[in-house]
Amino acid sequence: MRTVPRKAADRIFRPAMQGGIRDSRSYTVFRAINAALIVVICFITLYPFLNVVAQAFSSEAYIRSGQVNLIPQGFNVTTFSYVMGDPLFWRNYGNTVVYTVVATAIAMVLTTTFAYALSKRHLKGRAFFIGVAVFTMFFNGGLIPNYILINTLGFKNTIWAIVIPNAISVFNLLVMKAFFENFPTDLEEAAAIDGLSTYGILWKIVLPLSKAVIATMVLFYAVSFWNSWFAAFLYMDDAQLYPVTVYLRNLLAAATGTEALGAGSGSGDSAQVASNVKAVTMLLTVLPIICLYPFIQKYFVSGVMLGSVKQ
Structure with missing residues (x-):
């Protein structure tokens, strides 16, 4: 059985190994859209919880006026202390x-x-x-x-x-x-x-x-x-x-x-x-x-x- 010399085999397969398998354009677009959707879903899921955390550490005036979103306003721990x-x-x-x-x-x-x-x-x-x-x-x-x-x-x-x-x-x-x-x-x-x-x-x-x-x-x-x-x-x-x-x-x-x-x-x-x-x-x-x-x-x-x- 005829075998290919090692150096010749390296010359034949090295370009393929160096280049690797490239993703198609459609698959690349799919991955980008998928990643963007995951980020959006994670944000939608975390938003209510982060809003609750912000309200827990905010003062009364900011809460009643609806100014508390994701960042505590008028940092206050009175309720926690109580x-x-x-x-x-x-x-x-x-x-x-x-x-x-x-x-x-x-x-x-x-x-x-x-x-x-x-x-x-x-x-x-x-x-x-x-x-x-x-x-x-x-x-x-x-x-x-x-x-x-x-x-x-x-x-x-x-x-x-x-x-x-x-x-x-x-x-x-x-x-x-x-x-x-x-x-x-x-x-x-x-x-x-x-x-x-x-x-x-x-x-x-x-x-x-x-x-x-x-x-x-x-x-x-x-x-x-x-x-x-x-x-x-x-x-x-x-x-x-x-x-x-x-x-x-x-x-x-x-x-x-x-x-x-x-x-x-x-x-x-x-x-x-x-x-x-x-x-x-x-x-x-x-x-x-x-x-x-x-x-x-x-x-x-x-x-x-x-x-x-x-x-």
């Missing part, structure tokens, strides 16, 4: 952290195990259990029966009034079930041959390769429990047990009603608090979730089955 100087705020903030962590942990354990069981087509009564889960998406007992049930179980004024009724989201359950159904059965069969039990397969094989869906479900549950306020407002009577969302809700209701805020302060401070309390409450509520997202976001783009057996 809210964060209240010991009840920090007490309720700590309650929110505890409620969110405990509720998310319990919800993930129940959702993951239930979804993994439902993903097995050989499970007896599988269709019945799926039907029961889906049924609860469209029908529930109603507000009064739920209140009576929580009160009868002794959950009122406890963390369980928030955790137990919302322990499983059927939407999240179905998402995880669909994910586990597409999981390679070869891995589970190999683990079973090696002597692992069902729980061992779930803990040592399935979960380590399911970080993406687990991170997504953790974020969904954490955001849901963090923003939840109605359950605590309904089932708790002691202000010391409220989550921070109820505290901020009460603060916002007082600011927008006839009741004056900051009775110990001057009328100017009360007007300042009432003018931007909405922006401050929204910022204080969403800030922890924004800080949490970067630690979970990496799992959204990582390969789920990287390095494992493919079917």
Whole structure:
């Protein structure tokens, strides 16, 4: 077989390697338009949030006159000082952290195990259990029966009034079930041959390769429990047990009603608090979730089955 000398081959292929593959004019135009659209969409998405941040740090006169856009006008932190100087705020903030962590942990354990069981087509009564889960998406007992049930179980004024009724989201359950159904059965069969039990397969094989869906479900549950306020407002009577969302809700209701805020302060401070309390409450509520997202976001783009057996 005749071979081309190395120097000759270098002379033949060097121009092609140096020039590379050039993009066509239409593809270049497409990339430019695509980049411009992404920038515009990002700006449209960020604009309301940046406006809220600007209003949170602006003074009352500029807010009421509509002069606040993206940059704070008349920098002012009176409302932040009023809210964060209240010991009840920090007490309720700590309650929110505890409620969110405990509720998310319990919800993930129940959702993951239930979804993994439902993903097995050989499970007896599988269709019945799926039907029961889906049924609860469209029908529930109603507000009064739920209140009576929580009160009868002794959950009122406890963390369980928030955790137990919302322990499983059927939407999240179905998402995880669909994910586990597409999981390679070869891995589970190999683990079973090696002597692992069902729980061992779930803990040592399935979960380590399911970080993406687990991170997504953790974020969904954490955001849901963090923003939840109605359950605590309904089932708790002691202000010391409220989550921070109820505290901020009460603060916002007082600011927008006839009741004056900051009775110990001057009328100017009360007007300042009432003018931007909405922006401050929204910022204080969403800030922890924004800080949490970067630690979970990496799992959204990582390969789920990287390095494992493919079917």
